[in-house]
Amino acid sequence: MKELLSPGHTACPACCDTMIAKFTLRALGEDCIIISPTGCLEVTTSAFPTSSWNVPWIHSLFENAGAVASGIEAALKAMNKKEDTKVVVLAGDGGTLDIGIRSISGAFERGHDIIYICIDNEAYMNTGVQRSGATPFNATTTTSPSGKVSFGNPLPKKNMPAIMNAHGAPYVATATLAYPKDFMKKVKKAGSIEGPTYIHAHAPCTTGWGFDTSKTVEIGKLAVQTALWPLYEIENGTITSVKKVKNKKPVEEYLRMQKRFKHLFTKEGGEEEIAKIQKIADENIDIFGLQ
Amino acid sequence: MAILREADKDKMTVVEGSYAVAHAVKVCRPHVISAYPITPQTHIVEELSQFIADGEIPNCAYMNVESEFSALSALVGSAATGARCYSATTSQGLALMHEVLFNFSGLRLPMVMTIVNRALSAPINIWNDQQDSISQRDTGWIQLYAEDIQEASDMIAQAYKISEDKDVLLPAMVCMDGFILSHVYEPLVLLEEDLTNEYLKPYETNYKLDPKNPLSFGAFADPSSYTEFRYLQQQAMDKAINKVEEAADEFKELYGRYYGGVIDTYMTEDADIILCAMGSIIGTLRDVVDNLRSNGKKVGLLKVRAFRPFPAEAIKQAVSNTSVIVALDKNISIGLNEGALLTELKSILYNTNLNMPVIGFSIGHGGRDIPEKTIEDIVQKAENVIKSGISHESEFVDLREDLI
Ligand SMILES: Cc1ncc(C[n+]2csc(CCOP(=O)(O)OP(=O)(O)O)c2C)c(N)n1
Ligand code: SF4
Ligand SMILES: [Mg+2]
Numbered sequence: 001m002k003e004l005l006s007p008g009h010t011a012c013p014a015c016c017d018t019m020i021a022k023f024t025l026r027a028l029g030e031d032c033i034i035i036s037p038t039g040c041l042e043v044t045t046s047a048f049p050t051s052s053w054n055v056p057w058i059h060s061l062f063e064n065a066g067a068v069a070s071g072i073e074a075a076l077k078a079m080n081k082k083e084d085t086k087v088v089v090l091a092g093d094g095g096t097l098d099i100g101i102r103s104i105s106g107a108f109e110r111g112h113d114i115i116y117i118c119i120d121n122e123a124y125m126n127t128g129v130q131r132s133g134a135t136p137f138n139a140t141t142t143t144s145p146s147g148k149v150s151f152g153n154p155l156p157k158k159n160m161p162a163i164m165n166a167h168g169a170p171y172v173a174t175a176t177l178a179y180p181k182d183f184m185k186k187v188k189k190a191g192s193i194e195g196p197t198y199i200h201a202h203a204p205c206t207t208g209w210g211f212d213t214s215k216t217v218e219i220g221k222l223a224v225q226t227a228l229w230p231l232y233e234i235e236n237g238t239i240t241s242v243k244k245v246k247n248k249k250p251v252e253e254y255l256r257m258q259k260r261f262k263h264l265f266t267k268e269g270g271e272e273e274i275a276k277i278q279k280i281a282d283e284n285i286d287i288f289g290l291q
Numbered sequence: 292m293a294i295l296r297e298a299d300k301d302k303m304t305v306v307e308g309s310y311a312v313a314h315a316v317k318v319c320r321p322h323v324i325s326a327y328p329i330t331p332q333t334h335i336v337e338e339l340s341q342f343i344a345d346g347e348i349p350n351c352a353y354m355n356v357e358s359e360f361s362a363l364s365a366l367v368g369s370a371a372t373g374a375r376c377y378s379a380t381t382s383q384g385l386a387l388m389h390e391v392l393f394n395f396s397g398l399r400l401p402m403v404m405t406i407v408n409r410a411l412s413a414p415i416n417i418w419n420d421q422q423d424s425i426s427q428r429d430t431g432w433i434q435l436y437a438e439d440i441q442e443a444s445d446m447i448a449q450a451y452k453i454s455e456d457k458d459v460l461l462p463a464m465v466c467m468d469g470f471i472l473s474h475v476y477e478p479l480v481l482l483e484e485d486l487t488n489e490y491l492k493p494y495e496t497n498y499k500l501d502p503k504n505p506l507s508f509g510a511f512a513d514p515s516s517y518t519e520f521r522y523l524q525q526q527a528m529d530k531a532i533n534k535v536e537e538a539a540d541e542f543k544e545l546y547g548r549y550y551g552g553v554i555d556t557y558m559t560e561d562a563d564i565i566l567c568a569m570g571s572i573i574g575t576l577r578d579v580v581d582n583l584r585s586n587g588k589k590v591g592l593l594k595v596r597a598f599r600p601f602p603a604e605a606i607k608q609a610v611s612n613t614s615v616i617v618a619l620d621k622n623i624s625i626g627l628n629e630g631a632l633l634t635e636l637k638s639i640l641y642n643t644n645l646n647m648p649v650i651g652f653s654i655g656h657g658g659r660d661i662p663e664k665t666i667e668d669i670v671q672k673a674e675n676v677i678k679s680g681i682s683h684e685s686e687f688v689d690l691r692e693d694l695i
Contacts, residue, residue, distance in 0.1 A: 030505075032502065033372075033500045042509075043511050046507055046509070046510040046511045047510070047511050047513065048510040048511060048512040048513070048516050049510075051507035053505065054505055056501055056502055056504075056505045056507075057500075057505070057506075058367075058500060058507075059510070059511075060364060060368070060391075060398070060509055061390060064360065064364035064367070067361035067364035067368070068365065068367050068368035069368060070354065070368070071323060071354070071364070071365030071367060071369040072369065072500060073368075074323050074325075074369060075322055075352070075369035076372060077352060078350050078374060079322055079373070080350070081372075102357060102358060102360070102361065103357075103360070103361045103364060106361050110354070110355070
């Protein structure tokens with residue numbers, strides 16, 4: 001099979017962003033147009049005069065992917081050229097939850113036939129691991145460092161899938177690069193549904209989270225197995241599938257492998273903080289019926 | 292250059308400026324219109340929405356977006372897909388588009404956007420000046436300024452022709468003064484559909500998002516190549532100078548209406564004083580020139596139609612024999628105390644053997660009326676400059692001392 005994302009890009013080894021992009025293209029094939037806002041994926045795959053993209057691809061700005069995608073879709077339809085072509089956004093968490101939320105909200109409200117995939121590596125990686133609205137509670141980033149009076153990011157993660165579901169999207173799903181078959185199945189499904197669909201993908205970033213490049217998939221799986229990253233699908237407002245978590249693992253196993261949570265194991269009071277994170281996982285079990 | 296208005300009386304109707312512009316957009320056959328309402332642009336987008344609702348613009352999507360930022364961002368996508376695109380905005384809306392403006396021109400995508408010129412907040416003010424578009428002068432957009440509603444609507448077709456030209460491929464703003472033109476009712480000829488079909492061919496491009504021929508848009512350019520992208524944009528602007536002239540000439544040929552190319556001149560050949568300005572103020576200036584000429588004063592008028600690309604050569608030729616140039620600016624660079632025309636005029640004359648004095652006046656801010664008497668006083672000051680040299684290079688006009 002021809003890879004539609006060529007190797008030779010400049011991303012870190014085991015980069016989550018490019019992996020998600022590759023799986024997306026494997027699922028959708030050649031008949032798609034990709035929009036990437038500014039971020040690691042864009043910067044590492046498009047260094048002029050090269051490009052890794054063997055499908056039509058456009059980068060405009062950091063905060064306008066939703067609008068650019070809707071303009072492409074509207075143009076294709078107006079010119080009677082839409083046919084089966086999929087218009088797909090591959091965006092970071094910062095470009096989606098924070099600075100880009102206005103334009104994605106508008107695109108979903110207008111009901112364009114687009115697939116929006118958020119590659120959630122839980123921080124602004126491209127600019128050096130700053131906090132985003134997707135950064136989990138108590139994670140350190142360069143703008144939410146732990147310190148004498150801080151355990152890192154003091155805020156909970158913004159619930160973007162719920163926000164997109166509230167827009168009336170016919171299909172909203174969570175996924176992870178650690179289960180690529182499940183991810184690709186969901187991308188295909190999103191592609192088969194008319195209207196704006198949203199997939200929120202967990203994307204462990206070796207550089208930003210601080211773990212060995214061989215551990216990307218293991219960490220991704222642990223997020224699911226600890227119930228910190230529930231996998232579910234919502235169709236027309238109703239949860240239609242969840243991946244059950246058998247033999248739930250304690251969150252400690254997930255946290256311990258990443259430098260961004262190291263302070264929880266070295267600082268006084270860390271245990272109570274870990275207990276708070278365990279509570280978030282336990283609540284996920286209840287909310288999504290994971291057991 | 293001469294003004295030629297052989298507008299066919301039988302073809303004339305009385306409509307609002309905004310309607311005339313919306314009609315012109317319609318007959319230019321856009322594929323995607325994306326805009327966000329803001330006074331005094333609203334009537335244009337309302338008229339276009341009605342055309343869409345009545346099925347009068349086939350194969351066209353009208354996008355009701357959630358902001359000006361997204362209005363223009365959406366058109367980045369549409370234009371990159373090969374669609375002819377239109378938007379309209381003003382003031383706060385144009386300012387909100389700032390980042391996208393650079394992006395649009397840098398991607399070398401064509402489109403036309405009407406700017407219904409309005410002042411910027413604070414203090415908030417919905418009336419006319421040209422601070423909004425002038426503040427976007429370095430974004431890489433072509434900027435054309437219309438004198439009346441016939442020109443503002445005809446300019447839409449001309450702007451598409453220039454913008455979509457293979458040697459140019461830059462987006463274009465067609466600027467018309469808010470309320471003064473957008474809300475005025477005047478007799479005009481609505482842009483003729485049959486002639487426009489002939490004048491403006493469908494937009495065709497090989498550079499588009501197409502799965503059959505995958506291209507990448509918006510690459511990351513490091514210091515080894517970024518400069519050349521900027522250079523090529525400048526080159527395209529240079530080429531646009533001739534394209535503006537050609538578009539006007541072809542328009543004259545086909546439609547019989549002409550407003551000048553990059554500039555237009557009125558009684559400049561023997562003028563001691565040349566007034567230089569853009570937009571609807573030109574009408575007032577024409578009347579003042581006529582009055583003063585009948586009193587034996589040698590005053591002429593230089594209308595700048597294209598502010599970007601800036602018509603340096605055409606202006607130098609037009610002013611070469613005059614004694615003083617007067618720039619009238621509805622905008623100001625605060626901290627320099629100069630309007631844009633004053634600054635540009637001085638800069639193009641420097642390093643040449645033309646060394647006549649250039650003075651400037653900040654005028655008509657936030658919709659302040661510009662009576663003929665004000666212009667006559669300005670001409671008086673210009674006469675003093677000829678006699679005894681410059682005392683004030685740049686000053687505000689008609690200041691209310693009671694508020695200062
Ligand atoms: C308007 C604007 N503000 C800030 C930036 C700087 N910037 C570029 S990419 C980026 C972070 C990207 O984060 P995310 O969307 O999560 O993608 P990632 O790189 O993590 O994959 C930032 C802050 C920008 N390019 N534009
Ligand atoms: S920092 Fe993370 S997201 Fe960015 S290229 Fe490296 S691995 Fe990929
Ligand atoms: Mg990120």
